[in-house]
Amino acid sequence: MFRIDQFAYNNSLSAVNPVEKIAFAVITLAIGIAFDTVLVPLTVFLLMSVSTIFLARVSAVFYLRLLSLPFTFLLVSMAAVIFNISLTPFNYLFGGAWGPVYIGISAESLRQAVQLLFKALGAVSCLYFLALTTPMTEIINTLRKLKVPVLFLELMILIYRFIFLLLDTAGKIHLSQSSRWGYASIKTSYRSMAVLIANLFSRAYWRSQSSYQALLSRGYSGDMKFLGVKYSWSYRNLMLILIIEAALLSLGLCGRANI
Amino acid sequence: MNYILQADDVYFRYEDGTTALQGVTLKIEEGKKTVLLGGNGAGKSTLFLHFNGIYRPHRGTVLFNGEEIQYKNSFLKHLRKNIGVVFQDPDTQLFSANVYQDVSFGPINLGLSEEEVKTRVIDAMKETGVKHLSKKPTHLLSYGEKKRAAIAGVLAMKPKLIVFDEPTAWLDPAGYRQIVKLIEDINRQGKTVVLSTHDVDLAYSWADLVIVMKEGKVIGQGTPQEIFQNNRLLSEASLVKPWLLEVYDKLVAQGWLNRSAAPPANKGELYKLLGDNQPPKP
Structure with a gap:
């Protein structure tokens, strides 16, 4: 989470207009999932x-580690x-009957699964590009220009800010618990975790109160x-984006007949 | 004398029934440095939030420039423009994603033009020394940097008075000196400064006026010399003597120094009494 954010603020494409980056990622994403082929998402x-x-010079090792995150979900689906x-009974490559039920892999389902894999990977890579090159603040600013309702934008701003505060607070509680053997055994771990969660909420509530007071002090009026x-x-x-898209x-349109 | 802020017999109770203030009366002179001393739970922070109208006293009144605070939006807006509050924990105050945006929040709320906001933001960031951090996300700043960014956000609103709630808490010595110097600079520009602290040495050599609070009441106010020579008051408030006064008293008791008319106000004056005319190294 922190590393993604660090790259978002600090990459070789930082100075590029965020609207260009968002357009590039979103249009590519749309094309990537629009066609039922393997070639386009790949x-x-x-x-x-x-x-x-x-281009953005994000560490390749970190990028691969990020890519490995959705793999579990992907394999299950x-x-x-x-x-x-x-x-x-149906036309399967492998499989057989199990009582009255037929279980197996058909050529069609295999093709679908492979397609799903590449589509998901393509889509994830688009979102990672956006997350790793464009700070959240710029995404929010762009959404504001697109006339997204203010309520959503403010929620995004606050959630973004408070995720880090919440993580930080949780980290501190966890540290203090571990220092006193709170996670020594499974039993104490469960107990400590319960205390951590309960505490986190009351602290978050208390903190939101003082944050609101701070907002008011600085002239917040809604x-x-x-x-x-x-x-x-x-x-x-x-021009580059236009040509690539x-x-x-055309790759998608031409390839439709083949794969 | 012009009093920018006055509290007159202010009582305040929290919703859960805790009494926080029990008849606080005090006056803050314009352009001066006022320090509030008192243990945890003495009511300092609660009182601060009365100064800009966040809390409303159950009894008594708060006056800004001699005018009673009215708890309606137009007045509060005017009040909060003139009275800035720097909270103790900068994390409660900084909520935008990066420093530049956070500093811009206050001035934008004042309804200024974009150009004016921009100038103010840049000036405030320069003054607090966070200009180079302007694009950095707030959660990646160090504690001292957060503190200075929070001060920049208040400065950019150009208030007449700034309240600092324990500005030196949790800072390392370098950060401490930076913040104290910054507050001093802010005061030199003619802004009134009010701060709460547990640091008696700072209060002694820096304040124009010291106010001592305990259990929601003001139990003493006066110049630092008056307050810190009042042993009864110090023990009632569980305060210790500043090291400067302690050393001075010891020197007098041992007969190495004659008791002068006024005790030394700072390190330099003590050294002078000891016969050293060189200004002390900072």
Whole structure:
């Protein structure tokens, strides 16, 4: 969490207009999931990974570790797609009858699972590109320009800020518990964890009270406004994005007949 | 004398029934440095939140520039523009994602033009020495940096009076000196400064006026010399003597110094009494 944030503020694409980065990530994401092929999401995945590692200069080791996070979920959902369960026999590659139930892997389900894998990877790489190159504040500023309701934006600002405060507080409680053997055995671990959670909520509540007082002290009157940093547009980048998206789109349209 | 803030017989009780203030009466002179001393739970922080109208006294009144505070939005807006509060824990105060945005929050709320806000934000960041951190997310700052960013956010609103709630707590010696110097600079620009602290040495050599609180009451106020020579008051408030006074008293008791008209106000004056005319190294 902290590292993602550090990269977001500190990468080689920091100075690039956030709207360009968001457009690049979102349009590529849309194209990546629009086509039922393997080729397009695979290209998206490679494109985004290369952009993140070589253009934004995010550590490759860290990027791979991030990619490994959704893999568990991905494998579970792939398993659910691969195996077909049916009461009537179907055309399977492997499998057989188990009582009245037929379980097996069909060519169709295998194709779907592989597609799912690449689509998910492509989509994740787009979101990682965005998360690792664009600070949350800039994403919120862009959403503001897109006229997203203020309520959502303020919630995003506060959640973003308080996630770190909550993590920090939880970390401190955990540290103080561990220092006193709070996690020495499974039994004490459960107890300590329960105390930690209960405490975290009461502290969060107390803290939200004083934060509100601080907001009022600084003239808060129901609308959270900040000064955004001004970025200039780069026509070169815009053209580049246009060309890449057009290429991806044609790749998808041409490949539809084949794979 | 112009009193920028006055509290007149202020009583306050929290919702859970805890009595926090029991008839506080005090006056803060414009342009001066006032220090509030008192143990934890003496009611200092609660009193501070009365100064800018966050809390409303159950009895008694708070006056700003001689005018009684009215608890309606237009008046409160005017009040909070003029009275800035720097909270003890900067994490409660900083809530935006980066320093630049956080500092801009107050001035934007004042309804200033974007250009004006920008100038104020940059000036405030320069003054507090956080300019180079402007794009850094607030959660990646060190404690001292957070503290200075929080002060910048208040300075950018250009208040007439700034209240600092224990500004030197948890700071390392370098951070301590930085903050004290910053507060001194702020005062030199003509802003009134009120701060609470447990640091008697700071209160003694720095304050114009010292107010001592205990259990929600003011039990003494006066110049630092008056307060810290009043042994009965010090023991009632569980305060210790500043080291300067303690050494001075010892020197007098041992016969090495003649009791002068007024005890030395700072290190330099003590050294002078000892016959050293060199100004002390800071």
